[in-house]
Amino acid sequence: MNTGKIPVVGVTLDAEKPGGYSKFPWYALRTNYMDAIAAAGGLPVALPHNADLAEAYLDRISALVVTGGAFDVDPALYGVDDRHEKVTLKQGRTAAELALLRGALARNMPVLGICGGQQLLAVALGGTLIQHIPDAVPNALAHEQPNPRDEAGHAVTVTPGTLLHRIVGATEMHVNSSHHQAVATPGPHAIVDAVAADGVIEGIEDPRYKFCLGVQWHPEFHIDQGDARIFQALMAAI
Secondary structure (H helix, E strand, C coil), X not given: CCCCCCCEEEEECEEECCECCECCCEEECCHHHHHHHHHCCCEEEEECXXXXXXXXXXXXXXXXXXXXXXXXXXXXXXXXXXXXXXXXECHHHHHHHHHHHHHHHHCCCCEEEECHXXXXXXXXXXXXXXXXHHXXXXXXXXXXXXXXXXXXXXXXXXXXXXXXXXXXXXXEEEECCECCCEEEECCCCCEEEEEECCCCEEEEECCCCCCEEEECCCHHHCCCHHHHHHHHHHHHCC
């Protein structure tokens, strides 16, 4: 990691329609995303949804974190015409995040995808998604966990020898779970580095890049001791 200056980490925002906070469209993000990056030694900055400005933002940041949210990636982006009735879109957000992801990967910039950010990362790497886990995975775990999101929902098995395994130093993590979609295939060059007991993919990485990692859970909650190490490893890759 660079010394002297605090590395700037771009963090993607969520967006909401008018109502609640404002009568006009507004951005949103949980504070623990920013707190986790700052605790790891980064200077987090929020990235609005303007795909045309992606390259300008990438010129000014040293790493990219693509966050989660209560929405889905358009199946058309991974070559599927049919859209499950449970799929909801935020196309402006997805377009901006995809432009940022593709630009960051082209620069070999450290990238971390979290929850929906991992799913979009898989798509950017040429992968595909499960549109609705309950309809696609027999005897699936409760990936929309009933207990609070700041508690573990289930365990994941980490694949030995992967980047994730080197980072967390364990073959099992206890993670939270808040998703109805998941990665189906990670892309032709990417690999799976974590799975749940029901076979749902929980982590992906692409060894072609110096740091290209996606996790299906929310490590910003620091539930497992490996979660903080993920952000520390992101900063170390800058």
